[in-house]
Amino acid sequence: MGRSKDLRVHLPDWITRIFPLAIWRIPSGEKVLYLTFDDGPIPNITPAILEILQNKGIKATFFCVGENVFKYPEIFKQIKDEGHSVGNHTFNHLQGIKCSTEKYFNNIEKANEYIGSNMFRPPHGWLRRAQYRKIARHYKIVMWDVISCDYDSSLSPKKCYENVVNNIRDGSIITFHDSIKAEKNVLEALPAVIDKLTARGYEFRKLEFPQLYPLSRKERIKNRIKDTKNNINRLMKGA
Ligand SMILES: [Zn+2]
Numbered sequence: 001m002g003r004s005k006d007l008r009v010h011l012p013d014w015i016t017r018i019f020p021l022a023i024w025r026i027p028s029g030e031k032v033l034y035l036t037f038d039d040g041p042i043p044n045i046t047p048a049i050l051e052i053l054q055n056k057g058i059k060a061t062f063f064c065v066g067e068n069v070f071k072y073p074e075i076f077k078q079i080k081d082e083g084h085s086v087g088n089h090t091f092n093h094l095q096g097i098k099c100s101t102e103k104y105f106n107n108i109e110k111a112n113e114y115i116g117s118n119m120f121r122p123p124h125g126w127l128r129r130a131q132y133r134k135i136a137r138h139y140k141i142v143m144w145d146v147i148s149c150d151y152d153s154s155l156s157p158k159k160c161y162e163n164v165v166n167n168i169r170d171g172s173i174i175t176f177h178d179s180i181k182a183e184k185n186v187l188e189a190l191p192a193v194i195d196k197l198t199a200r201g202y203e204f205r206k207l208e209f210p211q212l213y214p215l216s217r218k219e220r221i222k223n224r225i226k227d228t229k230n231n232i233n234r235l236m237k238g239a
Contacts, residue, residue, distance in 0.1 A: 009163045010146055019132055022141040023207075027171035031202045034171075035060040035194075036144065037186075038089055038121065040178035041068050041075035048187055049178050050082055056194050059083050059206040062178065063121040063142070066091035066111025076114075085206040087119035087142060088112050096127040104131050108139070118209060140209045145172040148193075150185035157188035164193045173207070 016024045026034065035053075040046040041064060053060055062079050064086055069076045079086060091111040096104050108120060120139035127135070135141060146167045148160040155163075164174055174193075176186045194204070 006149075006163070008147060008149055010167045016143070019127070019141065019143065021136040022132075022143045023173065024143045025145040025169075025171045025173055027169075029170065031170055031200075033168060033197060033202050033204050034173045034207050035176065035204055036063060036087075036121070036142070036173060036207070037061070037176050037178045038063045038123075039065055039068075039093065039182075041072045041079065042178055042180060043072060043075065045180065045183050045187075046072075046075050046178040047078065049176075049190065050078060050084075052187070052191050052194070053084070054082060056191070056198075058194060058204045059085070060204065061085040061087060061119070061142075061207040063087040063089040063119070064111075064115055065089050065093050066114045069111075069114040073114075083206075085117075085119070085208055086115055087117045087121055087207070088115050088139065089121050090123055093123045095124055096122055096131045097124075101128065101130045101134055105134055108135065119207060142173065142207060144175040145169070147175045148185070148189060150182040150189060151177050151179060153181060153184070155185065157185045157192075160185045160189040161192050161196075164189070165196050168197065168202075 011024075016022075026032070035058065037046075037049060037060060040062060046062075062084055064076060064079075066088070076086070088108055088111050090104075091107045094104060094107045099107075118139055119142050120135055121142050125143060132141070146164055148164050149155055150160045168174065176182065176190060178186070197204075
């Protein structure tokens with residue numbers, strides 16, 4: 001059971017190094033996996049996924065679209081009330097490649113008024129370098145190690161199941177979707193994936209990061225220089 005060569009399912013490690021501050025996988029030497037669900041909340045689909053997770057006694061992470069949280073606040077509340085984590089997936093599934101850094105960041109901030117999370121996952125996974133650098137100062141960017149490809153309606157639920165169980169490794173972050181496109185595949189593949197991997201000895205956890213994760217050394221120095229400049233400006237004005 002080798003890892004898939006399908007780039008949609010699993011990216012080679014050299015690509016993940018382009019975004020070194022992002023989280024792709026959390027290897028800890030333990031048999032732990034992280035289930036994530038993108039694009040919701042959506043009526044019927046998100047609650048059906050929540051029911052599966054509740055039945056299996058599993059906590060997961062939902063990367064929500066701000067507009068959907070605005071439209072379906074009661075489903076969003078249910079996700080949180082049932083003990084799952086939530087992350088930001090922009091206000092309207094905006095693609096970074098298609099807009100300026102300022103517009104993109106404002107869109108994320110708008111979504112966060114409804115979501116309230118320090119985790120961010122970019123739709124389609126792609127960001128401009130400048131966007132990546134700016135967002136990483138404010139959010140933990142969470143990517144993935146394995147994608148089920150449940151959104152592709154030309155695939156069978158069995159294929160989506162295989163995409164996951166044949167490609168996970170310790171600490172994998174796994175992506176499914178609570179979207180209309182993915183409904184057929186995710187609702188059938190998810191319980192089978194959970195059962196198979198639990199039988200293989202894996203435990204599932206939700207993603208959580210301390211509210212203020214440490215900034216990089218470079219960031220800290222940059223902030224210190226900015227503070228010093230501001231202090232000097234203030235002193236000059238006061239003089
Ligand atoms: Zn998405």
